[in-house]
Amino acid sequence: MKTGLVLGLGAAFSPVAQAFGGEPEKRTVLPNKRNMPPFELPPLPYGYNALEPLVDTLTMQVHHDKHHAAYVNNLNAALEDSTMKGMVIEDILRGVDKDTKVQKIRNNAGGHYNHNLFWQLMAPGGKPIDTSGKLFKAIVETFGSYDTFEKQFKDAAKGVFGSGWAWLCAGPGKKLYISQTPNQDNPIMVNLVDKPGVPLLGIDVWEHAYYLKHQNRRADYADAFMQLVNWDTVESRFSAL
Ligand code: MN3
Numbered sequence: 001m002k003t004g005l006v007l008g009l010g011a012a013f014s015p016v017a018q019a020f021g022g023e024p025e026k027r028t029v030l031p032n033k034r035n036m037p038p039f040e041l042p043p044l045p046y047g048y049n050a051l052e053p054l055v056d057t058l059t060m061q062v063h064h065d066k067h068h069a070a071y072v073n074n075l076n077a078a079l080e081d082s083t084m085k086g087m088v089i090e091d092i093l094r095g096v097d098k099d100t101k102v103q104k105i106r107n108n109a110g111g112h113y114n115h116n117l118f119w120q121l122m123a124p125g126g127k128p129i130d131t132s133g134k135l136f137k138a139i140v141e142t143f144g145s146y147d148t149f150e151k152q153f154k155d156a157a158k159g160v161f162g163s164g165w166a167w168l169c170a171g172p173g174k175k176l177y178i179s180q181t182p183n184q185d186n187p188i189m190v191n192l193v194d195k196p197g198v199p200l201l202g203i204d205v206w207e208h209a210y211y212l213k214h215q216n217r218r219a220d221y222a223d224a225f226m227q228l229v230n231w232d233t234v235e236s237r238f239s240a241l
Contacts, residue, residue: 035116036089037076037079037086038076039076040072042116044064044119046123046124048064054225054228055210055213056213058212059209059212059213062212063115063208067111067208068115071111072108074104074107074111084105089113090113093186094190096109097191098192106185109184110185114165114184118204120233121229121233122228122230125228126231127232138174149178153203153226156180160180160205163182163183163205163206165181166180166203166205167181167200167202168199168202169197170200170238171197171198174241177197179195179197198237198241200237205218205221205222
């Protein structure tokens with residue numbers, strides 16, 4: 001596994017790799033089996049009902065067991081006849097582009113990576129940001145205040161047209177920025193996004209993430225999500241860069 005990571009993440013040419021720096025094994029975003037092929041559906045890090053009442057049990061069951069599972073299965077199937085077979089997930093994400101021949105890999109690799117991250121970005125009751133930590137300092141430096149950041153992040157979530165994600169990312173030099181991606185694209189897809197970077201925090205704004213509870217009220221869901229954020233995860237991702 002270690003060899004694979006070193007080989008896979010030694011792509012010093014990409015802005016994402018540059019943003020990581022440090023020891024090769026530290027460059028991976030999620031250093032564990034779920035990033036290595038064949039890809040597997042990770043268990044939720046908490047119970048289906050653990051995020052109630054902000055995110056309901058049925059939504060979590062369907063979202064994880066059906067939607068995320070489908071991305072994993074479809075990704076493994078799409079890789080069967082691909083030169084990308086055997087790559088770690090980050091390299092697949094860096095490799096996809098607009099070519100329709102990699103459309104299925106693009107959609108499902110993004111779907112797997114994004115959801116794998118998404119589950120870890122929430123915790124029952126949320127875990128508050130450490131106001132004495134480096135991430136908080138960087139947020140205040142970049143956005144002026146934490147509240148301004150949160151407003152801009154929620155505005156980005158509300159502003160995604162159709163299905164997609166809003167992100168807090170770190171670009172080269174660990175510079176923070178907020179972005180949006182359509183469908184299951186993400187900021188690691190250097191051939192597809194204007195500003196590539198490392199996703200630190202991401203909100204899934206596909207209707208499957210919130211419609212049963214919040215119906216058309218995406219803003220309510222974004223408010224709920226912010227109460228559930230596991231800032232320990234976000235901080236550790238930022239620290240690892
Ligand atoms: Mn989803």
